Amino acid sequence: MKFICIGRNYAEHAKELGNEVPDEPVIFMKPNSAYHQPSNPFYYPEFTNELHYECEIVVRISKNGKLIEEVNASRYYDSISVGIDFTARDIQTELKKKGLPWEKAKAWDGSAVIGKWQPISKEVDMKNIVFSLNKNGAVVQQGNSKDMIHHIDKIIAHVSRFFSLNIGDVIFTGTPAGVGECVVGDELEAFLMDESMLTLLVK
Numbered sequence: 001m002k003f004i005c006i007g008r009n010y011a012e013h014a015k016e017l018g019n020e021v022p023d024e025p026v027i028f029m030k031p032n033s034a035y036h037q038p039s040n041p042f043y044y045p046e047f048t049n050e051l052h053y054e055c056e057i058v059v060r061i062s063k064n065g066k067l068i069e070e071v072n073a074s075r076y077y078d079s080i081s082v083g084i085d086f087t088a089r090d091i092q093t094e095l096k097k098k099g100l101p102w103e104k105a106k107a108w109d110g111s112a113v114i115g116k117w118q119p120i121s122k123e124v125d126m127k128n129i130v131f132s133l134n135k136n137g138a139v140v141q142q143g144n145s146k147d148m149i150h151h152i153d154k155i156i157a158h159v160s161r162f163f164s165l166n167i168g169d170v171i172f173t174g175t176p177a178g179v180g181e182c183v184v185g186d187e188l189e190a191f192l193m194d195e196s197m198l199t200l201l202v203k
């Protein structure tokens, strides 16, 4: 299983980190070992002093594929949830300055948290999905998939030009504005529409 993650997919978020809005999806990956189940204890990593949450819509690949056309892409995923793409922002800032890859900031053990999966029914409009993140009970991030620069089907078409997609792979579709720091003792709760999908205590 691999995690394919999209950076800068919401214009407001690109702006808040001082990045340009990209013409094509910005892609990075996390390995299988990055997976963290929210029911397990989550410990603040010792190598960072600036741990950021990024709440994102995630979809799960349900069919193997390569060179998938955008018009067919919706047949390749069947479940949706919200996830947290944890980022060591201090490390990422250093790496970005030097033009180096982001893995140490983004792909470490436990950095990919996924909520419970929900099957995608035919009635669901994938281009109008509301999601949000609370920190200690207050809303810190709110997004709607309609604001994605590159929609999920386009992401799948683009990604599968370079990487085979396999059953069980997960796509993190990018974070809206409002990313921020969390510290030991913070409780995060992510919602899809009005439903709580995950809670996580930072230990």
Ligand code: ZN
Pocket: 005, 006, 007, 054, 056, 085, 172, 174, 175
């Ligand atoms: Zn992200």
